[in-house]
């Protein structure tokens with residue numbers, strides 16, 4: 001019986017994880033669930049899944065939750081309790097599914113505790129790159145990716161992989177991208193995109209932030225950076241291809257010309273079940289793939305002109321140092337402003353570019369420096385957002 005903690009349990013990844021876990025009561029027990037403010041949804045999840053502990057980062061939300069649950073589950077509050085629960089010896093597996101930079105400290109706490117960490121929170125890795133991977137190595141944490149693309153690559157690579165990608169005969173990694181809801185839209189139409197349109201993804205049901213990232217293609221940019229760290233790949237070894245059906249989740253090309261791909265219906269329960277059970281396989285409750293009914297799988301090159309965020313991520317990767325952390329922070333600020341109606345969809349990329357230009361050359365070799373550059377980039381991006389005067 002493996003014991004599980006879910007960071008970000010009320011989100012789409014968190015709830016999909018609970019769905020898979022509930023199908024296997026003989027394999028998994030729940031230690032803790034965490035969320036930020038949504039205590040009503042957390043109360044429902046606690047009643048249904050009966051974790052030992054629930055953590056709300058927001059103190060008022062924790063108070064409401066404790067009253068609603070009336071002692072059935074131990075309720076803790078605040079960021080210190082969140083990091084403590086992520087590292088607690090009562091769990092073996094930690095699902096890291098908090099959205100954004102808020103996930104960095106608890107995810108790192110789980111890594112430092114040497115857990116199997118199921119990594120959905122790509123922003124934590126993008127921000128802290130080398131530091132994150134070095135911590136995982138030092139403390140023996142086992143990282144299994146949840147992003148469907150990285151999970152697909154993980155499935156297509158040999159294990160163990162002595163000598164890195166070259167030792168395994170890998171020539172390149174190809175990440176697929178759906179292209180989001182605005183693929184093929186004219187610049188004029190993109191200029192008028194509303195938050196409601198941007199969060200309505202054609203293939204996936206996701207939280208609002210990653211839905212906007214998917215629409216701008218910044219999600220793919222963050223994933224390119226994530227892939228370089230996770231698989232020890234050079235930026236030149238990672239390519240992106242648009243695949244609107246979201247059936248082929250990514251591909252690995254080998255030196256002999258073989259290309260291995262992982263296919264499945266677009267349902268996050270497949271990578272979640274894979275990562276939970278790896279190297280075994282368990283039922284995920286996902287509909288079987290019907291290739292005859294699908295009939296056609298399309299692939300095309302990304303349109304960097306209309307979706308400049310992908311290139312910004314490649315640029316940040318090439319710049320190195322703190323540039324990926326700056327890119328991530330500026331993107332989080334710009335996406336939040338867009339969702340609040342304070343920024344146009346097409347201005348998101350400009351805010352990120354201006355912030356990267358302004359803070360270029362920063363380095364961040366320890367955690368304090370990463371957090372400082374994250375805060376500085378947010379302040380800078382916020383100034384640019386106010387200046388843009390939408």
Ligand SMILES: NC(=O)c1ccc[n+]([C@@H]2O[C@H](COP(=O)([O-])OP(=O)(O)OC[C@H]3O[C@@H](n4cnc5c(N)ncnc54)[C@H](OP(=O)(O)O)[C@@H]3O)[C@@H](O)[C@H]2O)c1
Pocket residue numbers: 007008009010011012013014034035036037038039057096097098099100102120121122123146147148204205206207208209210268
């Ligand atoms: N959704 C997908 O299909 C998908 C696929 C691949 C990767 N991912 C990645 O997985 C992560 C989660 O995505 P999602 O779509 O599940 O997001 P989501 O639905 O917005 O859920 C976010 C979760 O994080 C919690 N949270 C937000 N801010 C927090 C804070 N300051 N402190 C502590 N907890 C906080 C939320 O709690 P409240 O509910 O209380 O706000 C919620 O539980 C993201 O990094 C995303 O890029 C998602």
